[in-house]
Amino acid sequence: MNSSEEFHRNENGWQNSVIIIPALLSGCTLVVVAIIVWRSVCNKVQRKESKEKTKGYLGDWAVNAAGVFENSLDAPDPVLEKRQLPAGWTLEHRAPLCDGHFGPISCGDLCRAGEDSQQVVVKEMSEHCSPGEVQDFIDLMKFYVQVCNHNNLVTMLWCQTTRRPPSIILKAMSYGNLLTVLRSSREVARTSEGGPPRITEKDVYSMALQVASGLEYLSGTHDLIHGYVAACNVLLHEDLSVQLCGLGLAAIQYRSGSVPLRRAAQVPLKWHSPERLKGADITEKSDVWSFGILLYELMTLGSPPYPDIEPSQLPSKLRKTFRMERPTLCGPQLSEVMSGCWQWEAPLRPCFTDLLKLLQNGQDQADRWTPLTPGDTLSWREYLSVAGIPT
Known part of the structure; x- marks a missing residue:
């Protein structure tokens, strides 16, 4: 083989390498990008499903409150479901009283069409509550239902855990x-x-x-x-x-x-x-x-x-x-x-x-x-x- 033939063969091999190697690198890059995109989509789906679980119990507010309610409750609690404020009842003439441990406390009238209104006190939970305070607030609702069954303990009439913000509706004492x-x-x-x-x-x-x-x-x-x-x-x-x-x-x-x-x-x-x-x-x-x-x-x-x-x-x-x-x-x-x-x-x-x-x-x-x-x-x-x- 003369030197001219050997030169042409080496030149062809080098040209092929210049074409193949970048193609392989491009292919690998596309695969990596596809994997990243796929994992990102999966994570978004999982986060959405998690939010939907929380939303089902505490509404949009639970999702928007800086994730405080994430995983706090996976399903409606049967104790609280029995004491949810019925449809058709509204809170009117609200007036602030003070700031409580969990959030604002106000007074108002609990109204329903065709019935006399009732004075109540409403304890609301702030969206700035910590996860521990969230759990304490939910447990306080259960406590009112399960323990406060005595004339000389404060009486919870209803609670709201599916509306924004979560709240406890208490019987008002006139003075x-x-x-x-x-x-x-x-x-x-x-x-x-x-x-x-x-x-x-x-x-x-x-x-x-x-x-x-x-x-x-x-x-x-x-x-x-x-x-x-x-x-x-x-x-x-x-x-x-x-x-x-x-x-x-x-x-x-x-x-x-x-x-x-x-x-x-x-x-x-x-x-x-x-x-x-x-x-x-x-x-x-x-x-x-x-x-x-x-x-x-x-x-x-x-x-x-x-x-x-x-x-x-x-x-x-x-x-x-x-x-x-x-x-x-x-x-x-x-x-x-x-x-x-x-x-x-x-x-x-x-x-x-x-x-x-x-x-x-x-x-x-x-x-x-x-x-x-x-x-x-x-x-x-x-x-x-x-x-x-x-x-």
Whole structure:
């Protein structure tokens, strides 16, 4: 073979390589791109199916709220399905009340064509709730259905989990928050229908008996604690019937069997028992101590506990022999009940069954005529500061 033939053969081979290799590389690239596109399509389909599952229970809002509700519930819960707000019912004349733990709380009228409207309170869930708070809110709904079957516990009428936003519809108590009523009754005598009542020691016994009954039901029937027994967590009706609210800690305990320390720590220090200030577990007897604080609030028309002690100083100031002074117009029987609630050692405090007996025995001697007088002259802003309640 001469050199000319060999040159032409090598040149043809090189030309073939220049053509084949790029073709192979292009083919491989197309295959890789096809695989990437296929996997992307599959992922989109899976995400869509996941969203549809969530959407079926909580609606579009669940999908739009930054994915908070993803995988929170795969299917409608039969407990809540029975309590969904029926079609044809509407919430009208809404007015904001305050911001709750989960979101805004408002009042309004529950209306249905051809029927009288009913005043209600609506607790809504914010779209900014964390996944844990989402679960807590759903569990709170179930708690209302399964546990709150007592006259002195807040009553859930309906819930909404398929409309935006998820919400709980509660029976309204005409006077609303007890702490607000206590402080309002300082200034205004009941001169017209619907005004704040003039509260007597006899009234205090009546309200205290109802609160104790609700707490006995929680602790005795369900082995649950309230965790924040205070006037701000009691609702009052015009006939002076009361219902306990603020049951978030009890709802979590009902679900998990324990009280979350971080959530419990949000309760202001002045309603804590001594063992709770030391970081011990919260028990029924811790609620009993707080019940004594509630009695003080009632008898002073909403004064803050330990008015001469800064909240941050309470753990170091509170000692075995320290007690708040007996409120003005507080009879000896009720004073003894308060002292019993404030026994330093938790086992020495009465249980709620015993408290009911003590209150029932003392109510006949209670003053039913003399209106109570306030224990301080603090403004609302000053009250919050002295009580250690965040604003």
